Amino acid sequence: MNLNPRRTVAELKELRSLTSDPEGAQRVAFTPTWTKARAWLRDKVDGLPLEIHDDAAGNTWFTMQGETDTYLVIGGHMDSVPNGGWLDGCLNVLAGVEILRRLQSQYNGRPPVTVRLVDWADEEGARFGKSLFGSSACAGTLDMDEARGLRDKDGIALPDALKAVGVDFEGVMDSAKELKNAGAYLELHIEQGPVLLDLGLPLGAVLGTFGVERHAITFRGQAAHSGSTPMNRRKDALLAAAKMSSEIYRIAERSQGGVCTIGSCITRPGIVTSVVEECRITLDQRHLDGAALANMLQEARDASETFAREGNVGVSWERLWQIAPRPFNDDLIALCDESIRETCKVSHKLPSGPLHDAASVATAGVPTVMMFVQSLHGISHNKIEDTREEHIEMSVAALDRLAGKAMTWILQRE
Amino acid sequence: MNLNPRRTVAELKELRSLTSDPEGAQRVAFTPTWTKARAWLRDKVDGLPLEIHDDAAGNTWFTMQGETDTYLVIGGHMDSVPNGGWLDGCLNVLAGVEILRRLQSQYNGRPPVTVRLVDWADEEGARFGKSLFGSSACAGTLDMDEARGLRDKDGIALPDALKAVGVDFEGVMDSAKELKNAGAYLELHIEQGPVLLDLGLPLGAVLGTFGVERHAITFRGQAAHSGSTPMNRRKDALLAAAKMSSEIYRIAERSQGGVCTIGSCITRPGIVTSVVEECRITLDQRHLDGAALANMLQEARDASETFAREGNVGVSWERLWQIAPRPFNDDLIALCDESIRETCKVSHKLPSGPLHDAASVATAGVPTVMMFVQSLHGISHNKIEDTREEHIEMSVAALDRLAGKAMTWILQRE
Numbered sequence: 001m002n003l004n005p006r007r008t009v010a011e012l013k014e015l016r017s018l019t020s021d022p023e024g025a026q027r028v029a030f031t032p033t034w035t036k037a038r039a040w041l042r043d044k045v046d047g048l049p050l051e052i053h054d055d056a057a058g059n060t061w062f063t064m065q066g067e068t069d070t071y072l073v074i075g076g077h078m079d080s081v082p083n084g085g086w087l088d089g090c091l092n093v094l095a096g097v098e099i100l101r102r103l104q105s106q107y108n109g110r111p112p113v114t115v116r117l118v119d120w121a122d123e124e125g126a127r128f129g130k131s132l133f134g135s136s137a138c139a140g141t142l143d144m145d146e147a148r149g150l151r152d153k154d155g156i157a158l159p160d161a162l163k164a165v166g167v168d169f170e171g172v173m174d175s176a177k178e179l180k181n182a183g184a185y186l187e188l189h190i191e192q193g194p195v196l197l198d199l200g201l202p203l204g205a206v207l208g209t210f211g212v213e214r215h216a217i218t219f220r221g222q223a224a225h226s227g228s229t230p231m232n233r234r235k236d237a238l239l240a241a242a243k244m245s246s247e248i249y250r251i252a253e254r255s256q257g258g259v260c261t262i263g264s265c266i267t268r269p270g271i272v273t274s275v276v277e278e279c280r281i282t283l284d285q286r287h288l289d290g291a292a293l294a295n296m297l298q299e300a301r302d303a304s305e306t307f308a309r310e311g312n313v314g315v316s317w318e319r320l321w322q323i324a325p326r327p328f329n330d331d332l333i334a335l336c337d338e339s340i341r342e343t344c345k346v347s348h349k350l351p352s353g354p355l356h357d358a359a360s361v362a363t364a365g366v367p368t369v370m371m372f373v374q375s376l377h378g379i380s381h382n383k384i385e386d387t388r389e390e391h392i393e394m395s396v397a398a399l400d401r402l403a404g405k406a407m408t409w410i411l412q413r414e
Numbered sequence: 415m416n417l418n419p420r421r422t423v424a425e426l427k428e429l430r431s432l433t434s435d436p437e438g439a440q441r442v443a444f445t446p447t448w449t450k451a452r453a454w455l456r457d458k459v460d461g462l463p464l465e466i467h468d469d470a471a472g473n474t475w476f477t478m479q480g481e482t483d484t485y486l487v488i489g490g491h492m493d494s495v496p497n498g499g500w501l502d503g504c505l506n507v508l509a510g511v512e513i514l515r516r517l518q519s520q521y522n523g524r525p526p527v528t529v530r531l532v533d534w535a536d537e538e539g540a541r542f543g544k545s546l547f548g549s550s551a552c553a554g555t556l557d558m559d560e561a562r563g564l565r566d567k568d569g570i571a572l573p574d575a576l577k578a579v580g581v582d583f584e585g586v587m588d589s590a591k592e593l594k595n596a597g598a599y600l601e602l603h604i605e606q607g608p609v610l611l612d613l614g615l616p617l618g619a620v621l622g623t624f625g626v627e628r629h630a631i632t633f634r635g636q637a638a639h640s641g642s643t644p645m646n647r648r649k650d651a652l653l654a655a656a657k658m659s660s661e662i663y664r665i666a667e668r669s670q671g672g673v674c675t676i677g678s679c680i681t682r683p684g685i686v687t688s689v690v691e692e693c694r695i696t697l698d699q700r701h702l703d704g705a706a707l708a709n710m711l712q713e714a715r716d717a718s719e720t721f722a723r724e725g726n727v728g729v730s731w732e733r734l735w736q737i738a739p740r741p742f743n744d745d746l747i748a749l750c751d752e753s754i755r756e757t758c759k760v761s762h763k764l765p766s767g768p769l770h771d772a773a774s775v776a777t778a779g780v781p782t783v784m785m786f787v788q789s790l791h792g793i794s795h796n797k798i799e800d801t802r803e804e805h806i807e808m809s810v811a812a813l814d815r816l817a818g819k820a821m822t823w824i825l826q827r828e
Binding site: 236273274320 | 605606607608609612624626628638639640641642643644645647650652653655656657658659660663666667673674675676677678679680681683684685686687688689690693696698700734766767768769792794
């Protein structure tokens with residue numbers, strides 16, 4: 001069979017009718033609907049010359065043995081958030097299936113480079129609040145102590161949920177062997193943002209995933225009666241915190257490529273007749289460059305202290321989470337860019353704000369690149385998530401070109 | 415008996431030990447502790463030539479009949495908030511008692527002008543969430559429909575609580591007759607703010623109570639992923655709302671005497687990984703001048719619309735509450751100022767941010783003035799509420815002088 005991107009669109013629709021309800025996709029990892037989606041996937045590759053197995057972390061590997069020990073990996077994830085979209089994760093997998101079909105046809109089932117498709121387990125982390133479970137186990141970066149204690153909203157522990165799908169939690173790190181001879185990793189994904197939409201471009205080559213600094217910042221002033229306290233006597237925690245809201249836009253602009261978000265603001269006592277005593281905001285900062293990210297964080301800290309001093313209030317910081325930037329492989333970025341231009345003339349290079357399984361794989365030292373396809377509305381994790389069908393078809397074609405180039409690149413490095 | 419302000423301090427301490435616990439004063443209206451405080455008060459005036467009765471709204475009137483039908487009223491309230499201070503409300507009453515003693519002594523029980531002391535019922539509104547119950551009934555401004563539906567945290571309705579202390583709710587407006595021949599109303603109160611403390615002055619003459627405009631302002635933008643949404647694509651409801659926080663300080667400054675407070679800020683979805691879709695803040699604006707208050711409100715509305723436009727978000731306003739300014743009587747303000755200067759050399763005129771029973775009385779058309787005594791820490795409604803004893807004594811002496819001048823003023827107007 002030749003490459004048939006229209007078939008990918010048809011299969012995505014078939015999967016949608018099988019695993020969605022009126023609120024959207026329901027393929028949450030470790031649930032019956034997810035298991036159904038994975039069984040459907042195995043049916044779809046029936047007849048292809050593949051070795052198929054689940055690894056120690058529950059990731060499913062489809063291997064088309066070629067002429068090399070080193071292999072090309074194409075990855076995606078069948079799991080979705082609850083009420084999710086029809087493309088996030090499964091587009092990546094089904095595009096990989098189409099490439100395996102093309103390779104089988106072109107090389108009579110034995111390509112010059114071994115090619116493996118992986119369906120990662122629980123990329124979204126929707127049920128246990130921690131994303132990239134399967135890929136981080138495989139990459140050796142999973143925090144076992146933290147994961148052991150995770151529970152879903154019904155109080156079920158992650159190890160028990162894994163047991164129910166046949167995975168022994170204490171053995172998940174054994175999945176690391178699956179990446180041992182990986183020569184390159186490719187992942188197609190919907191952008192989940194508006195950059196390509198704004199530029200009017202179907203596809204982009206991804207430079208890497210952002211590093212993230214996530215903090216809670218608490219300003220502490222003094223409660224005081226809103227009627228009897230002159231303005232110049234106030235220690236207004238909200239006034240200091242609110243100044244951060246504009247400042248982060250200036251910090252992001254100076255950083256050349258970073259983003260900053262204050263997503264939550266909580267005031268205490270939080271009543272109409274009192275000056276705010278305590279104001280807690282969250283700050284999420286992201287950048288592809290580690291030094292630039294560190295600088296953004298320092299600028300935010302400095303600004304918070306200036307605003308606190310100006311307002312005669314105190315300020316304290318608490319780190320909620322952080323992750324380093326994961327820049328992708330320069331050669332593969334160039335090949336991805338080339339594949340896109342050959343497919344639809346114009347390409348664009350952009351960083352990824354959200355994390356993806358590709359970040360885990362890159363951390364494990366495997367040369368990695370991602371390709372983004374335009375998202376309509378710039379929205380995902382929602383039933384209105386969508387991409388034009390002609391763009392989906394282009395993305396499958398471009399990923400196929402990239403797979404061919406990556407196989408050649410792997411052979412050159414052998 | 416001559417005026418003895420030290421006795422007032424001693425009586426305030428006696429009341430404190432009778433009606434406080436380690437958390438502060440517990441004289442919440444319509445509770446046994448409040449009833450005990452009122453019984454104690456009747457004991458204190460035993461022997462003075464007074465006619466004493468509770469009016470239809472539960473206010474207690476102590477009348478020393480003099481040579482006129484027109485009378486001078488001195489007011490205060492024995493009730494406190496839960497965990498309240500030792501001075502708020504009862505200082506006013508006990509200073510009045512001391513003045514009655516002086517008048518009895520000087521005029522042998524029949525002063526040239528009739529003088530009435532009133533202990534207003536439920537000034538604080540702590541139990542039913544609505545302040546100035548007794549004085550607003552007496553002034554004819556009580557909203558009967560609203561009051562009828564008020565319930566305390568145990569679900570007890572205000573009419574039932576009133577019944578338990580012998581008051582028929584449906585008849586409370588009959589108390590209006592008590593103010594019919596009032597020629598002037600005087601009220602002493604702790605400042606509950608830091609103005610006199612900052613100026614280093616014991617006493618001030620109050621110009622009136624602020625008018626209040628209280629609104630909820632809701633900015634509506636769009637939720638978007640904190641990692642994948644470029645800064646220039648965001649519709650950040652918090653950014654627009656936060657700009658209001660600094661702006662209200664500029665608005666207050668331009669208003670020459672007004673105050674503005676944003677006491678609450680609520681963000682939705684309010685999570686670290688999303689741009690804020692909806693941000694609701696409360697705005698409380700106060701000014702002694704009605705036109706200036708209206709102008710402050712208009713400036714805030716205009717600013718909110720400018721910030722919404724700048725941030726590409728929507729904005730809507732909802733009025734929570736409003737009350738007009740209650741300016742006090744010019745003649746009485748001048749006499750109050752004079753009394754203070756005669757007592758402690760320097761006076762200061764200032765508005766009242768909080769509402770007081772005096773605002774009700776002024777609304778009923780009775781010439782009114784208040785005198786403030788310095789608050790330590792600028793704090794009230796708290797067990798740490800305090801005023802220096804020498805300042806308390808000065809306040810009793812100054813109020814007594816003011817009572818004398820007000821009686822003369824009433825006679826001149828007869």
